[in-house]
Amino acid sequence: MASKRVVKAIIFLAVFGAFTVATYETFFWFTHVYENDARVETDLSQISSQVNGKIEKILVTEGQYVKIGEPLVKLVDSDISLKIKALKTDLDLKKAEKLKLISEKIAFETELSFKLKTQNQKIKTIKMEQNAVKDRLELAKKNIKRVEFLFQKELVAEEKMNLEKDKFLVLKGDLAIKSAQIAVAEKELLELIAKQKQKDVIDEKIKILDVEYSRIEDRINLQKIELGYRLLRSPINGVIGRIHKFGGEYVEDGVNVVTLHNPLQFWIEAYVDESQIRHVEIGKKVLIDLEAFPFQDFFGVVSHIGNLTTTQTGLKTRTSASSFGGGIERVPVRIKMENPPKSLAPGMQASVNIRIYDGIKLW
Numbered sequence: 001m002a003s004k005r006v007v008k009a010i011i012f013l014a015v016f017g018a019f020t021v022a023t024y025e026t027f028f029w030f031t032h033v034y035e036n037d038a039r040v041e042t043d044l045s046q047i048s049s050q051v052n053g054k055i056e057k058i059l060v061t062e063g064q065y066v067k068i069g070e071p072l073v074k075l076v077d078s079d080i081s082l083k084i085k086a087l088k089t090d091l092d093l094k095k096a097e098k099l100k101l102i103s104e105k106i107a108f109e110t111e112l113s114f115k116l117k118t119q120n121q122k123i124k125t126i127k128m129e130q131n132a133v134k135d136r137l138e139l140a141k142k143n144i145k146r147v148e149f150l151f152q153k154e155l156v157a158e159e160k161m162n163l164e165k166d167k168f169l170v171l172k173g174d175l176a177i178k179s180a181q182i183a184v185a186e187k188e189l190l191e192l193i194a195k196q197k198q199k200d201v202i203d204e205k206i207k208i209l210d211v212e213y214s215r216i217e218d219r220i221n222l223q224k225i226e227l228g229y230r231l232l233r234s235p236i237n238g239v240i241g242r243i244h245k246f247g248g249e250y251v252e253d254g255v256n257v258v259t260l261h262n263p264l265q266f267w268i269e270a271y272v273d274e275s276q277i278r279h280v281e282i283g284k285k286v287l288i289d290l291e292a293f294p295f296q297d298f299f300g301v302v303s304h305i306g307n308l309t310t311t312q313t314g315l316k317t318r319t320s321a322s323s324f325g326g327g328i329e330r331v332p333v334r335i336k337m338e339n340p341p342k343s344l345a346p347g348m349q350a351s352v353n354i355r356i357y358d359g360i361k362l363w
Helices: 002-031 078-152 158-194 197-229
Strands: 032-041 044-048 053-058 071-075 231-233 238-243 256-261 267-273 285-290 293-305 330-337 349-355
Touching (some): 267 293, 267 349, 330 349
Antiparallel strands (some): 032 267, 053 071, 071 231, 238 256, 267 330, 285 293, 285 349
16 A cells, blocks of 8 residues: 555656646746757958968968967068069169259259359450440540541641541441450350250159159059068957968969957857747847757847848758758847857857746746
């Protein structure tokens, strides 16, 4: 009898326990959205080259933490360096040529200025001498009239009159010579002024050199940009997740070389059945179970609800290819973790329980 009672008691407890568990699970099912198709996600930075080239050296290792701007991969750049060196040589030659032209221009301007000043002074001197001859010529005219008058009165000899006339003729000749000298000097001055156009020619050559100089500088800057492309740097503070290419390999632009991510930016991406998505709202609390941490509970909050199903985006999930999930659309739901573990890695599998009613708290 006692043993039957024990058996009955055990059966009763087992049935009661099963009923209690079933009741709890049923109640939990009505108050939560459960989804086991979830995984850890993060923003992956795919580092690729912007130019074609051969990898000279990989500067990092997988799992290494790198800071923003830190070099990751170096492509062969000796050809670019040689081009820059050659262009800098051309630049120096153009600079030297410009300096030579500037020196020639200064020397030409100095010499021409001196010659113009000297020639103007020469013309001024000749004109002064011309004016002096004119004055003496006028005086000679007066003397001739005076001597002729005296000669008519037989007060002076004929020789005296002839001497005055000779003086007049000499002075008249001197005046003609001075006029000719002035004409020649003014012509020479015009020739000197015409030479000023040579300065314009030098200025034009300098302008052409400036244009060529700027073009070479632009080419150097372009080569420096090209050189910068030969060193791949980290765009973020993050961890090297995967190295896809290695030293000696040739890569084309756009080909992924290194993948890295920010270890401080993780979230859970749950792919919720379309029949349950109406219960999910931003801000709802979430219980998270990570397969990598089976004996720990993690918590989070819904931060985003997708507006396209996984079929529309072409996203492959755990249930998308299964017969159980065939024909069922799923909506991605992003969950921000409140207490992520340190060793979390992108792609880890998870399951989530999203609380429907804020007033009912079973955890």
